[in-house]
Amino acid sequence: MDKENIAILRQSIIDSLPDIEPGIDFPMGRVYVPPSHIKALQPENTIVEGMRGAGKSFWTATLSSENHRHFIKNTFPNTNIEAVTRVSVGFGTETKDNYPSRPILESLREMTSTESEFSDIWRTVIINQIRSDSLFPKQGGWKEKYQWVRTNPELVEILLRNYDADLSNKKKFHFILFDALDRSALNWYKIRPLAKSLFQIALEFQSYRAIRLKLFVRPDMLDDKEITAFPDASKLLARKVILDWRKVDLYALFFQSMVNAKGKSGKVFRNLLEETIGMECQVTEREGIYTLPNELRKDESMQQKLFERIAGKYMTMPSATAYKRGFPYTWLPNHLMDCNEKVSPRSFCTAIRVAAEEDIPEKWEYPLYFEGIQSGVQTASKMRVIEMKEDYPWVEDVLKPCQVLSVPIEKKEIVDLWQKIGIVDTLRKKEKQKKEQKLLPQNLDEDEEGLLKDLENLGMISRMTKERIQIPDVYRVAFGMGRKGGIPILNDHVAIISMDDIVFANG
Amino acid sequence: MKKKIEFGDVLDKVADLLIKLLPDNILKDETVVVRDIYNRILILLKFDKNRKKEKQQLINDIENALKELGPYYRGESSVLCACDLYESDIWFKNQDILTFRRNDVEIKLLERQITGQDWLRPKTELHTIPRLAFYSFKGGVGRSTTVAAIAFLLAQSGKKVLVFDFDLESPGLASMLLPIENQPKYGIVDWLVEDSVDNVENHLLQDMAASSRLATNMDGNIKVIPAMGAKTDGERIDPCYLAKLSRIYADIPKQDGRIERFSDRLERLVIESEKSEKPDVVLIDCRAGLHDLSAGSIVRIADESFLFIVDTPQSWQGYRLLFSHWQQFPKEADIIRRNLKVVHALIPPKGHREKPFLDESYRLFQEILYDTISSGDTSQDEKIFWFDRNIEEAPHFPIGILWDEFLSEFDYHKFDNSDTQQKIKSNYDSLFKTVTKILEK
Structure with a gap:
């Protein structure tokens, strides 16, 4: 590749992958719907599971935008969302007046003594989204509305049924989206009954045809028996859809963003793509947005071929033993994975963007250099750790003291350490004093074993056997733990010819 | 007491x-x-x-x-x-x-020691042609079949392949690649015996390698160097094979006072064959177990050794045994460990334990052959030999080969139909891809 195109593509990577929040301004060219997400958007699926960064809030925001729905309908026909004419948010990350905020929810809960009545809170939220000429105090405050729902169960039902029948005659759908339920209260004791009642409502609403609830939830919530154990819950949960990002999906997202880069740079990448994978599968264009050929969305070797044009073949200078250092295409996602083998698109895009910001050597013929990719991965990993600490501050309390340990860690080692410093008590005190604004470990009830369970659910540790704990490098390095290997580090590695240094004489 | x-x-x-x-x-x-x-x-x-x-x-x-x-x-x-x-x-x-x-x-x-030293004598000489060894701790895991299949696929992709049957104590690879009437006059054992009395002439080397007809219509070719030479008459079995075999392992004193060890001699055999055959790649079918023959191939000769592991306690224990021996000598282990790659052999068609296998393989390498770093040291030194579990290019990360009834009873004649060839292609796909990457320069 010539110098000019290298420079154009490097700039294009930086410009195409900025870290921006979803919303009505989110560029269409960057919206990519992986196959598992197509199902999540379809009207018939209610429960959508996704880890942090998988796209729960992204889809909540994007589905709410009519322009984006129009784009998705055109570009990803299998989503079947052409009949979705209205989308409302029933709970989410933004503070808006179409749903009650956490403090308001708190005050509504105080109006009732029984948790079973919490479902009326969610009914109120739903009714509030429905335009109709009923007695529902549309203009009133949330307390008033809630009170009305509680005292008029029959009217509520008639209202919902009429609305549903009306819409469904027109063959239309109204989505009501729920996201970020872990922000619906300050601690798990309070979140659980609220979430449970929402799940129950979701089950109830499966009998409606046009009003469609969609709950975007984290896996830990679905694993929580106190939330999902109720009669017939399996009817709801058996059909859950997972927002997954496979390796091919991450690269498809990257390529999709690149073919849609503004101006000349998009053209340069589209030419590169055509040159690499041939004429038979081409980028298509509609309303100014380019779409990847189907094959390039799912064929790993085709993707790898294209990515080699961007990042070179190996994670080192070419030589006879270069393959032992790995290949950029697989190296990148593999080094970003957590214990659940998940990579968030944000981490992935950050790593590539940072890689493009790093210098390349004079004679390097690709836009990305392997050292740049390495530092990109380090930056993305650090950001991931910060994200985790933000979401789960207790993680730091629990793992920081472990810096004296080495992985793999025997369960007994870590439990003894936690007991010695009394971490479980410290966390419980925090909970009692309500000092902590963020959530504490969900399974704190089960003491140290509960902490392990929570860390495992977050993908920060894995259990090889029940007694042995693995921690991936991302988190091991962040918390300063050692590694227990079989060979001590040798000071004089250089004294011996290592295979990595042997270059085949003719090679 | x-x-x-x-x-x-x-x-x-x-x-x-x-x-x-x-x-x-x-x-x-x-x-x-x-x-x-x-x-x-x-x-x-x-x-x-x-x-x-x-x-x-x-x-x-x-x-x-x-x-x-x-x-x-x-x-x-x-x-x-x-x-x-x-x-x-x-x-x-x-x-x-x-x-x-x-x-x-x-x-x-x-x-x-009488034997066994070769497990700790890594190669130090430069050479030009990539050499791949296929090793298993126990026999009967489809190792030789794999060598034959990989040779076939490589020849199909245009490579000149030279295959050694180093399984001298139970030879058999040759019969998969060559029909009996096509087997060469001499084998590895003949070379080792004649060489010990300085009696190797050019024709012996040439009469030791036979072309496999499997590659007749291919861009590449397959040359096979069998363990045993075939006599030209009768059963084509060498009656002196056992007598020769029992004499090949001795160290040979050289004129300059040096002692030439068995693994040195094996290496020299490979070098001389490479010189005369000029292949693109060398494949070595190793003897199973803790024998000097396997030591020579893995440690001394090969650039990359594929370790065939079946998911049984004996198999894991065997590798643990071998690795622990290397572990005691970190300098040598540091060289050897860089050339290993696990192959998950005989994967049952249904319900196999993919993740437990990875965990077990990771454990084996991590505990014995990967580096130790003390806690608190957060440096991410490139030189450190350590991998996370899910890192594909790491030695512990397995390449899978499915068990296949058809391929498990394999001989030369079965190669010659398109069904078989299709099967070989799909069953050895990931291993072949890895091999191809090794050969790409």
């Missing part, structure tokens, strides 16, 4: 007493511990001759301390100085000296 001293305790005990008695610099640079073929210990010291008195005192102290070794004590004169030795360089500059580690102290060790 005091614990009885056993084989496994001896080196640690010797190390401890030397650390106690000898100054650091003498222990590091001027001491060699020898373990003779009867397992007993001899200490060699290369002293400065001037300080006779102190020297004698030290020798006596060590001599006395060595008595604690009980049955592993050689008796008087267990400590010798350079001046006591006829030709001290034979000992102090011996090619077989290893480094033994005890509590961060390095001690030179010379193991006098």
Whole structure:
């Protein structure tokens, strides 16, 4: 590749992958719907599971935008969302007046003594989204509305049924989206009954045809028996859809963003793509947005071929033993994975963007250099750790003291350490004093074993056997733990010819 | 009662007493511990001759301390100085000296063994043609079939392939690639025997490699060097095979006074065959188990060794045994571990344990052959040999081969139909991809 195109593509990577929040301004060219997400958007699926960064809030925001729905309908026909004419948010990350905020929810809960009545809170939220000429105090405050729902169960039902029948005659759908339920209260004791009642409502609403609830939830919530154990819950949960990002999906997202880069740079990448994978599968264009050929969305070797044009073949200078250092295409996602083998698109895009910001050597013929990719991965990993600490501050309390340990860690080692410093008590005190604004470990009830369970659910540790704990490098390095290997580090590695240094004489 | 001293305790005990008695610099640079073929210990010291008195005192102290070794004590004169030795360089500059580690102290060790040394003698010479070894701890895991299949696929992709059957004690690979009437006159065993009396001529090398007809219509070709040569008449079985086999493992003294070890000779065989055949790639079917033949192939000759592992306790235990041996000699292990790659062999068609296999393989490498880093050290040094579990290019990350009824009873004649070829292609796809990447330069 010539110098000019290298420079154009490097700039294009930086410009195409900025870290921006979803919303009505989110560029269409960057919206990519992986196959598992197509199902999540379809009207018939209610429960959508996704880890942090998988796209729960992204889809909540994007589905709410009519322009984006129009784009998705055109570009990803299998989503079947052409009949979705209205989308409302029933709970989410933004503070808006179409749903009650956490403090308001708190005050509504105080109006009732029984948790079973919490479902009326969610009914109120739903009714509030429905335009109709009923007695529902549309203009009133949330307390008033809630009170009305509680005292008029029959009217509520008639209202919902009429609305549903009306819409469904027109063959239309109204989505009501729920996201970020872990922000619906300050601690798990309070979140659980609220979430449970929402799940129950979701089950109830499966009998409606046009009003469609969609709950975007984290896996830990679905694993929580106190939330999902109720009669017939399996009817709801058996059909859950997972927002997954496979390796091919991450690269498809990257390529999709690149073919849609503004101006000349998009053209340069589209030419590169055509040159690499041939004429038979081409980028298509509609309303100014380019779409990847189907094959390039799912064929790993085709993707790898294209990515080699961007990042070179190996994670080192070419030589006879270069393959032992790995290949950029697989190296990148593999080094970003957590214990659940998940990579968030944000981490992935950050790593590539940072890689493009790093210098390349004079004679390097690709836009990305392997050292740049390495530092990109380090930056993305650090950001991931910060994200985790933000979401789960207790993680730091629990793992920081472990810096004296080495992985793999025997369960007994870590439990003894936690007991010695009394971490479980410290966390419980925090909970009692309500000092902590963020959530504490969900399974704190089960003491140290509960902490392990929570860390495992977050993908920060894995259990090889029940007694042995693995921690991936991302988190091991962040918390300063050692590694227990079989060979001590040798000071004089250089004294011996290592295979990595042997270059085949003719090679 | 005091614990009885056993084989496994001896080196640690010797190390401890030397650390106690000898100054650091003498222990590091001027001491060699020898373990003779009867397992007993001899200490060699290369002293400065001037300080006779102190020297004698030290020798006596060590001599006395060595008595604690009980049955592993050689008796008087267990400590010798350079001046006591006829030709001290034979000992102090011996090619077989290893480094033994005890509590961060390095001690030179010379193991006098009948066999088994080749497991710790990694290759140091440069060569041009990639050599791939296929090894399994136990037999019957589809290793030879895999070698044949990979040779076939490589030839199909235009490569010139040279295949060695190093499974001398149960030869068989040749019959998968060559019909019986096509097998060459000589085999590896013939070369080893004739070479020991300097009787190898060019025609022997040429008559040792036969072309497989499987590659007739391909861009590449397959040359096979079998273990056994086929006589031209009768059953085509060499009646002297066993007699030859039992004589090939001895070390051969060379004219320049050097001793040529078995693995050196194997390596020379490979080099000379490479010179005469000029292949693009060399495939070696290794003998199973802890035999010198396998040691030579994995450690001495190959650039990459595929370790076939089936998911059974015996198999894991076997590799643990082998790796632990390397582990005791970190310098050698550091070279060897870089050339290993796990193959998950005989994967049952349904319900196999993919993740538990990865976990187990990770555990094996991590605990024995990957580096240790103390806690608190957050440096991410490139040189450190350590991988996370899910890193594909790491030695522990397995390449899978499915068990296939059809391919498990394999012979030359089955190759010749398109169904088989299709099957081979799909079943060995991931291994073939890895091999292809190794050959890409």
